[in-house]
Amino acid sequence: MYQLAFDADRCRTCPTGDCLVKCQYLQADKETAKTEMVKIAEDKDSFVLQECVTCYACEEYCKRGNHPFYLITERRDEKGILVAPRAITTQWIHIGEPQGKYRVGQLKEKVLSFGFMPEFLKMVKGKLFEDVLPSYIFGQEFFCNVVYIHFANTEIIKERLPAIIDNFKNLGVQEVVFMHDECYAAFTSLAPAYGMEIPFKAIHYFEYLYDRLKALEDRIQPLNIRAAYQRPCSNRLCADKHHFVRDIMNLIGVDLVEREYQDENALCCGGLFAMCFGYDLAEDVQTRNLDDMVKHGAEYCVFNCPACQSALGTKVAKRGIKPIHMIELCRMAIGEKP
Amino acid sequence: MKDMFGALAEVVGESYVSNQPEETYFYARDPGLMPPREPDYVVVPKTVEEVQKIVKLAAKEKIPLVPMGAGMALTGLIIPLKGGIVMDMKRMNRILEVNERARYALVEGGTSQGLLKSYLEKNHPRLRHSIPDSPATATIASNVMIHGQGRLTQQYGFNSDMVSGLEVVLPSGEICKIGSCAVSPHWFSKGAPFPDLSGLFLGWFGATGIITKVAVKLYPRKKMRDVEIFVTDREDLVPEIVFELTHTEMVEDINVFSQPRPMIFKDNHHTTLFITGDTDEELEFKRKLVWHSLDRFIKSKDGGFMGVPPVLKPTILDSPQRSVCRFADVKRGGGFEYSGPIILVEKYPECARKTMELATKYDLAYSAMARIIGRGHCMMFGFAFTFNRADSDMMERTRKALHEVSEYALSAGGVFWKPTVNEQRMALAKMDPHTRNLMKMIKENLDPHGIMNPGNWEVA
Numbered sequence: 001m002y003q004l005a006f007d008a009d010r011c012r013t014c015p016t017g018d019c020l021v022k023c024q025y026l027q028a029d030k031e032t033a034k035t036e037m038v039k040i041a042e043d044k045d046s047f048v049l050q051e052c053v054t055c056y057a058c059e060e061y062c063k064r065g066n067h068p069f070y071l072i073t074e075r076r077d078e079k080g081i082l083v084a085p086r087a088i089t090t091q092w093i094h095i096g097e098p099q100g101k102y103r104v105g106q107l108k109e110k111v112l113s114f115g116f117m118p119e120f121l122k123m124v125k126g127k128l129f130e131d132v133l134p135s136y137i138f139g140q141e142f143f144c145n146v147v148y149i150h151f152a153n154t155e156i157i158k159e160r161l162p163a164i165i166d167n168f169k170n171l172g173v174q175e176v177v178f179m180h181d182e183c184y185a186a187f188t189s190l191a192p193a194y195g196m197e198i199p200f201k202a203i204h205y206f207e208y209l210y211d212r213l214k215a216l217e218d219r220i221q222p223l224n225i226r227a228a229y230q231r232p233c234s235n236r237l238c239a240d241k242h243h244f245v246r247d248i249m250n251l252i253g254v255d256l257v258e259r260e261y262q263d264e265n266a267l268c269c270g271g272l273f274a275m276c277f278g279y280d281l282a283e284d285v286q287t288r289n290l291d292d293m294v295k296h297g298a299e300y301c302v303f304n305c306p307a308c309q310s311a312l313g314t315k316v317a318k319r320g321i322k323p324i325h326m327i328e329l330c331r332m333a334i335g336e337k338p
Numbered sequence: 339m340k341d342m343f344g345a346l347a348e349v350v351g352e353s354y355v356s357n358q359p360e361e362t363y364f365y366a367r368d369p370g371l372m373p374p375r376e377p378d379y380v381v382v383p384k385t386v387e388e389v390q391k392i393v394k395l396a397a398k399e400k401i402p403l404v405p406m407g408a409g410m411a412l413t414g415l416i417i418p419l420k421g422g423i424v425m426d427m428k429r430m431n432r433i434l435e436v437n438e439r440a441r442y443a444l445v446e447g448g449t450s451q452g453l454l455k456s457y458l459e460k461n462h463p464r465l466r467h468s469i470p471d472s473p474a475t476a477t478i479a480s481n482v483m484i485h486g487q488g489r490l491t492q493q494y495g496f497n498s499d500m501v502s503g504l505e506v507v508l509p510s511g512e513i514c515k516i517g518s519c520a521v522s523p524h525w526f527s528k529g530a531p532f533p534d535l536s537g538l539f540l541g542w543f544g545a546t547g548i549i550t551k552v553a554v555k556l557y558p559r560k561k562m563r564d565v566e567i568f569v570t571d572r573e574d575l576v577p578e579i580v581f582e583l584t585h586t587e588m589v590e591d592i593n594v595f596s597q598p599r600p601m602i603f604k605d606n607h608h609t610t611l612f613i614t615g616d617t618d619e620e621l622e623f624k625r626k627l628v629w630h631s632l633d634r635f636i637k638s639k640d641g642g643f644m645g646v647p648p649v650l651k652p653t654i655l656d657s658p659q660r661s662v663c664r665f666a667d668v669k670r671g672g673g674f675e676y677s678g679p680i681i682l683v684e685k686y687p688e689c690a691r692k693t694m695e696l697a698t699k700y701d702l703a704y705s706a707m708a709r710i711i712g713r714g715h716c717m718m719f720g721f722a723f724t725f726n727r728a729d730s731d732m733m734e735r736t737r738k739a740l741h742e743v744s745e746y747a748l749s750a751g752g753v754f755w756k757p758t759v760n761e762q763r764m765a766l767a768k769m770d771p772h773t774r775n776l777m778k779m780i781k782e783n784l785d786p787h788g789i790m791n792p793g794n795w796e797v798a
Contacts, residue, residue, distance in 0.1 A: 082639045084639070084642060085569075085570070085635070085636060085639045085640060085641050085642035086571050086639055086640070087569040087570050087571040087605075087606045087607075087640075087641055087642060088569060088642045088644060090571060090604075090605050090606060091569060091602060091603075091606060091644060094601040094602060094604045094605070095601060095602050097601055099601065118649075271645050272645075274643060274645065275642050275643060275644060275645055276642065277636065278629060278630075278633055278636040278637075278642075278643075279625075279626055279629035279630060279633075283626075310645070310647050310648055311645065313648065314648060318618060
């Protein structure tokens with residue numbers, strides 16, 4: 001079974017302290033990083049528990065098999081340390097509550113999961129999806145709830161996930177293509193780590209897009225554009241799929257600009273920062289991110305997560321860069337108009 | 339007079355007078371809860387001279403006369419409680435003047451909010467008026483008559499504070515100009531520096547005269563407009579939040595609401611604030627000041643700005659807000675009414691709790707909403723309930739809840755906004771007797787026969 005284990009001894013002997021040394025938002029040297037993570041593992045207080053902004057990146061930075069972010073989240077949950085204002089947390093928890101208003105297309109063995117992101121209802125169409133559509137699902141009943149780790153509330157995830165898994169099970173689907181990293185991570189790592197059995201095969205939509213583009217390779221017209229990629233926090237939970245960004249860009253003739261804030265060093269969109277911490281952090285992160293895109297000559301900003309696009313899309317456009325979702329970009333590459 | 343129909347037809351033409359039940363039916367009611375009462379005649383004048391003639395006719399025959407805009411007040415103010423004539427002002431809908439430099443517009447008494455808004459957008463894109471969130475058919479004259487509020491109310495007060503002149507047909511049939519227009523060709527002030535006589539008419543619901551022209555102040559219309567929503571789960575903090583926001587003087591309009599549906603709004607209080615700017619820099623400057631003004635609530639985790647998705651913004655920025663109509667039909671059957679006392683902002687927590695208490699007690703769907711008036715000088719708190727018109731029991735429960743609201747509001751130091759006849763009586767009963775006597779003198783002198791919208795402000 002997959003585990004989100006945490007072994008404090010691995011921290012004690014860690015040669016780098018990367019989890020916090022590489023953190024874009026907290027200041028820590030190697031020794032501080034090791035000390036603080038051990039303190040957290042030993043259930044002691046740490047400034048990290050107060051100041052972590054929930055970018056998830058330490059999950060990727062740690063190469064020693066530990067899961068620092070999940071540990072921080074669990075400890076915050078146990079100690080009742082709030083990340084976001086109470087009202088914001090409540091609001092998000094209410095948003096994800098099943099309402100019996102889900103939508104199900106004409107189901108096949110393979111299905112596209114839009115989670116609870118309505119953007120996909122309009123965005124997902126065309127040749128790339130013709131072998132699966134109209135087999136899709138949308139609604140809170142299929143929403144992974146992983147976003148609540150931003151709010152240090154794992155209880156709600158553990159409470160809702162079994163019912164969500166049952167909903168999938170009742171549909172009888174065999175393969176589910178998840179259009180969002182968090183959903184994919186929920187069913188490939190988080191749920192198994194919580195001891196929940198997943199009755200279907202989870203597929204990341206990057207992998208799906210890549211395979212479809214390969215199948216439609218004769219239709220691809222290289223886009224010959226320079227693009228920046230806005231990597232979302234949630235992709236840190238399934239970092240092994242990040243390579244598909246470059247794979248896809250190479251396939252469709254997009255020059256991914258080599259900028260400072262990319263790959264491991266990516267900056268958050270800032271949307272959640274604004275809600276949780278106010279104006280300054282969000283403004284600082286967004287400004288640095290946008291300046292970096294402009295400086296490196298990006299013509300497009302490619303989004304993976306609709307929430308990132310919602311937070312940054314208009315600001316990107318105001319800097320003269322076209323915001324576009326990965327799906328739309330891929331559709332453009334095969335001659336479709338998104 | 340035996341042939342009132344004929345006499346009215348002689349004034350306005352046969353096409354614009356009716357005593358037919360299929361028409362009097364509609365003029366017997368408004369969308370609220372007040373019981374209907376059919377008029378004997380409906381008349382739709384086109385000119386001020388026609389209004390004069392009708393008023394003189396009604397005065398001569400001592401027939402009740404009720405002036406009507408779009409009939410959207412919800413509190414029965416245009417229901418002809420004693421029959422008689424309903425005078426529908428909608429044909430008097432010309433925009434007579436827009437003085438761009440002095441920033442005012444002069445319109446006829448039946449001009450709708452929507453007409454002025456679209457006219458300004460097309461012809462004077464740098465000007466706007468304080469549009470209320472009623473349907474766009476609501477008229478400007480009737481809105482200022484009820485001391486309505488609009489998009490610019492937090493900055494400039496009640497919409498009636500933005501009046502800069504009136505033309506009124508008195509119950510005697512005489513035309514009277516109020517404000518600078520009485521001595522000048524320009525409509526820039528409703529009173530100052532002379533005695534302000536607009537108070538003889540504004541707030542009287544047509545019981546002292548009929549507004550045939552109204553001038554309203556216009557204000558800068560910025561190129562950009564945006565919205566932010568601050569949420570808290572502590573209603574007791576709302577007055578402080580409003581105080582901080584109004585202190586910035588950066589915000590256009592501030593509304594607070596709480597409602598249980600949709601789920602995104604459950605359990606929280608939402609302060610919606612609008613900011614404007616001609617440039618990105620101006621807008622961002624204001625946004626930054628506004629956000630920083632509430633930093634302490636964010637730090638204490640007592641509140642935060644929610645992310646307003648771009649797809650939602652057009653709905654929230656819509657002016658007037660058509661989404662209000664959706665709440666009006668939550669229970670299906672299209673019933674919606676609210677009591678909206680004008681009350682201190684510090685009473686928000688009490689009012690919010692009272693709304694929920696009454697919704698539970700009477701098993702009703704509710705929305706609590708407040709519009710800040712001036713820099714926090716007071717607010718209109720709307721205790722809003724929605725009901726199914728086909729469900730008489732639900733309607734009765736709503737009436738009872740609203741009656742309790744009225745009693746509560748008065749006891750909490752509030753005053754009724756656009757009060758029902760019953761609320762007018764309650765207010766008069768509580769009113770300082772000298773004030774009441776002054777109102778009586780005004781009413782008796784202006785309308786000695788009591789023909790103007792009888793039943794309303796019956797001080798005598």
